Amino acid sequence: MDRRQRKSRQAIFRAFTELLKKESYGKITVQQIIDLADVGRTTFYTHFETKDDVLRALCESIFSHVFSDDPGKETTHDFSAEHSVQSRMTHILYHLREHMDYLPGILTGDGGEIFMGSLRGHLAELFAPALERGHSAVPADYLLNHMITDFSETVRWWTRHARYTPEEISAFFWAAVPSV
Amino acid sequence: MDRRQRKSRQAIFRAFTELLKKESYGKITVQQIIDLADVGRTTFYTHFETKDDVLRALCESIFSHVFSDDPGKETTHDFSAEHSVQSRMTHILYHLREHMDYLPGILTGDGGEIFMGSLRGHLAELFAPALERGHSAVPADYLLNHMITDFSETVRWWTRHARYTPEEISAFFWAAVPSV
DNA sequence: GCGTTACCGAATACCGTGTTCGCTTAAATT
């Protein structure tokens, strides 16, 4: 990829996250991004279809890092499946914290749907295997949705109570989820 | 209130819910509402500030009915607080089912935030008393948010799986919520 | 009946989105 392209793309993301620190996604206009990124209007639209497209790309770049890390590294000598998932969650929270400065801007207004949707998609892959044994009277689909909702909404709650550590948040989450 | 006003307001609500059965909130325009309701543009704007305003008013009218019903009526001879809340939830679900034909239209797209926000507000009042005794290591605020999230997201899930009865949905909810 | 009030609808200002076009400038190729 051309260096100019990389710089433009980077400038747009940079401006976008910078704006998110000050106002919610819904109120940010393409013009603001263009102005702060200091790129031409045409340039913006050659890189992205719409403003939503920028957000989707941002979410994808966040989650691809957050979810792709080697999950084995964090496990201690306890190899039970439960523990593996738990430490995985904490690990994810650690990564998400790095973006905490602009996450609130995404989660208020209507950009929330895009972020949450992306997060939920990744969580689905993570939780689905753990719910294979359908021994419950409750539909597996409901339970899966329930787990995904609880975790993603915990993340959203965290963005409003940023004083807590990833370990604490993880503990809250597992305390409030019934043993499945 | 003038009969003309009542008729206009009613026509707007009627057109609005009718449109919601066919397309999502976000895609409905004020013009469509005006056309279907067969009222003048000016009339619409004398009754409501914006399109969001219509939705807020609709939500308020739904929830004021749903949540205001005498909660004592449904309780059996078991007077424990737990049971009271449970039957209350089922009762709420019964009322919500009456609006099931257009709820999906509200919950997809960006109108979802408004509906969910309104629902969450009412649920907060309902659940807050039950969580008074803060004997947990988890912040009461987190637990409250957790309960609200679980129920409101259960409602959202229901709109996508409308084949279930209120009793079943209620059962799913309580099965997936730990005893608080 | 008569004053009040709501309703009408065309015209208009406004705002943000996304596209077009001719030109400039930087990068890659030889």
Next chain:
DNA sequence: AATTTAAGCGAACACGGTATTCGGTAACGC
């Protein structure tokens, strides 16, 4: 270094939806 290739620029424009204005009409309630 010269040439080709591709990216960037920004003013102008078309579009769609929102919200307001205004002069005229008709329904309502007392």
